[in-house]
Amino acid sequence: MSEEIERDVMEYDVLIVGAGPAGLSAACRLKQKNAELEVCIVEKGAEVGAHLLSGAVFEPRALDELFPDWKDNGAPLNVPVTRDDVYFFTSESKATKMPNAFVPAPMHNEGNYVISLGQLGRWLGEQAEALGVEIYPGFAAQEPIVEDGVVKGIVTGEMGVGKDGTPKDSHVPGMELRAKYTLFGEGCRGHIGKRLIREFELDKGVDPQHYGIGLKEIWEIDPEKHEPGLVVHGAGWPLNLSGSGGSFLYHLEDNQVAVGLIVDLNYENPYLSPFKEFQRFKHHPKIAQYLEGGKRVSYGSRAIAKGGLNSLPKMTMPGAVLIGCDAGTLNFAKIKGNHTAMKSGMLAAEAAADALASGGEGGDELTAYTEAFKNSWVYEELYASRNFGASLHKFGTFKGGALNYIEQNWFKGKAPWNMHDTTPDYAATKPADQCTEIEYPKPDGKLSFDILSSVHLSNTGHEEDQPCHLKLTDSSIPIEHNLPKYAEPAQRYCPAGVYEVVEDDAGKPRFQINFANCVHCKTCDIKDPSQNITWVPPEGGGGPKYSAM
Amino acid sequence: MSNKILIVADYLNGELNQSTARAVTCAQQMSPTAIDVLVLCDDGANIAAQAAKLDGVTKVLQADNAANAHPMAATLTPQIVAAAQNGEYSHVLGPNTTYGKDLMPRVAAKLGVAMITDIMAVHSAHEFDRPIYAGNAVITVKAPEDQTLVASVRCASYPAAAEGGNAEIETLSLDAELPSHTRFVNLEQAKSDRPDLQTAPKVVSGGRGVGSEENFKIIYDFADKIGAGVGASRAAVDAGFVPNDMQVGQTGKIISPELYMCFGISGAIQHLAGIKDAGTIVAINKDPEAPIFEVADIGLVGDLFTIIPELDAAVS
């Protein structure tokens, strides 16, 4: 960035990046602690909730603490979990239901709710605004302001820059938002969080973060088959052979169900397509029985950070903290990150409010946040589940699953061992010639669909005349390195059809990036075997417009 | 209740616009007792004669007035209101051309009645389907039966009435005060020999399969040969083969030509949104599994670079 650009500057007590469960909870907590604090949230989505996507079975623990009267204030927690089934899918047509006694304890869901995170986010947004928080959707935090080793805020993205990088007539420069403390709650693999982790070496001495890609659809199904509150989790097919992960089917209200598949991004076979695995998964009789005759109403995808405590970076640096999935507070054993994200945001807020209340000028490291975090129930949960993912990675779904059962149900998570998985997900990808191509069934247009009609249901849109926001460090790598060695897996791991290898005039392969399709899931930034793709935010307001994901 | 229908004729350069004939077809489905066509021009003889030939037309009303030399909503409206009231019409219809879109709401407001835009299906003389949300939904609406119904007809939904009729032409003198607050300055008609993409009855379109900006010449040349407008898919626009304004699709232009021929377009859903009202869709693609074939009326699998020259030869 050139130094000559004159930018408007706004100053706040606390600036929050990202209006997700962590950021919104933090904002509310700050105002609850001290209504005088000036708190601002920037959100790259066109509105609060537009970029939120989660399963979601929601554990209300953090919400109970933040708004004990949430029930009376219309929080959208309308469907208590009524039944909790866990299946092991042994083949494309068979499944074994796990007897309740063998289900690892964290996977039980009594007292939880089936919700739409998008709706909960909107509700939290309303609470925050009512408390006086300024929320600015449609404005992306482009980069951090770091001065003398202290995070001072962020610069919002420029608007009105053409495809070729030159400003258009409508050009508006970015704006500096400065604050005493900045809370980064961008969600999994936040682009600024990633940068700060590197620059401040926050991940020193911890395992690499591990990720999954979650794909989700909402269906309207036959009322006869609908059982509000029924929660179905699954493991096994279609992922046994080529990768690990899990699936879910949650019955919401209004005859809707959420169906999804999470594929661990440490899969080896570059021919694997998470999108197509998901599409074929829906044909399993245990799932199809609900979907048949129904109508798909939305689609979306988002990466999740699932490394847990072993991968959790240091969450503080001078002037700023990481909250929620930007740090990686998701509890993978529970497959839930919303309650832990909220709690981490609340803890950070309390630390910031306390520091400011005692006359602090900000800019320091909020170590009180780390302390509070270590003494919180979030840490307790994450500690108990610390080996869950690594154990599955190391021993596979069967043996790892058994070990998890023993660890969670016999030792209550306090087993005297630690397991580490030190291979980053991208490095797990094997060369194509050591793998077999996967033949996926053709979508039938009833239960399974092609990628573009799916992306269409995510209401994704970007200003077309802007620079591509998926940056290649070296533009030759996709064709010259990734293609011969890995059959360029971007074509398959992207759940939105952004990356294609097409033939040019001379019949030579060319790498094409259809950035306008991008659903902001961040998988490319994580899984590219050459770590050559950097996701940066496009013009604010772009991306999916999820309504209730 | 009798349904006496008045259709306001759209015309250009002294010729009846085909949209009028389409509105007549729509009116025929409303159990009419009469379908009269109103021609408001400075010299409407030729237009009236053309309207009189349309099957189903009862009578043509020709109201010449120097003020109508260039049709403008402000001056036409008082005349239409007078004609509608004098003739005790139950329905006043216009086509959903820009002429009709500009004019009919003004007429409705002057009559103090609600208006229905874009009739696409007739259930009864007062119940119709019309598209909303850019055609992504259809609503069935019922108009009050105790007042005049003003509506525009979605031309793409109706074929033109055939020309086998011989209706009476009546010259009308309409007593209406015309405002002077709106004056015609000029009309710049599209100069290009190539028909406008949005209104052309035929459109030829190219996609990413065309391969390059230079290769697009083959599309232009073929389009010129059959007198078609030229469009493109978003992929072709994104790849820089053609400018933005040629993009057909949800984020580009939504078109309804009688013939839409697309070459090397796979049929992304956002493109299909722009052509779903086309009369006949012809798809040529070398990938037999391209989704475009699922909506095409006629499909041909093959390489556009061999097929276009063959087509060229066949239509020469």
Place this chain on the structure above:
Amino acid sequence: MKVLVSVKRAIDYNVRIQIKPDGSGVVENGVKHSMNPFDEIAVEQAMKWKESGDAEEVVAVTIGPEAAKEQLRSALAFGCDRAIHVKTDEPVQPLTAARVFEAIAKKEEPKVFLMGKQAIDDDSNQTGQMTSALLEWPQATFASKIELDGDTAKVTREIDAGLETLDIDLPGVITADLRLNEPRYLKLPDIMKAKKKPIEDTSLDDLGVERAAMLETVKTTAPPQRESGEMVDSVDALVSKLKEKGLL
């Protein structure tokens, strides 16, 4: 001069609408709403006049529920000076909307009343024309260029035949088409400032507006889908099919 500009809250153009299973309408809850894009163009035009000194005051007006304040705030963030919110939870069809705008125009006496050519939700394309009819004002719809000249304006309109230019007396109603301009990006400081600008609340009853007879919506359905046709195996077969249909 004073400019009045109407803005409507509508489902965002990026959102793929969902029809309610019982056919009672489209799903609006939890769905992103924005200012109707054609209205944004109208607001942008008013801002251009403010910047050029042609307009001294620009007033935004909307009709709709409390949530429509969000769109008025956007209009104020563009730079409108104040806003009028005609609050109602009833569905308002074009003729009633036009009567509301007639009442507001009579009160505010703008020289130009700018509107979007149509709203992208109901696609009626009526309100501008109806408003000018009720006011006995000239109308210039589908404007792609407007030149002000004292008490008149030359408006270039995008019509099927090409570009038509009309010369109208002011006050008049002008409706904006896509190519009139490209609306600006809202800046954060302007959004902040907009929060402090005045919004006047009023209602149909306050304005003494008589509700017009309504079109009754019987049901909402999905549009008919195209079915796949036939495959031919040669250019000759294709050409003869097209000739049969009279298309070549």
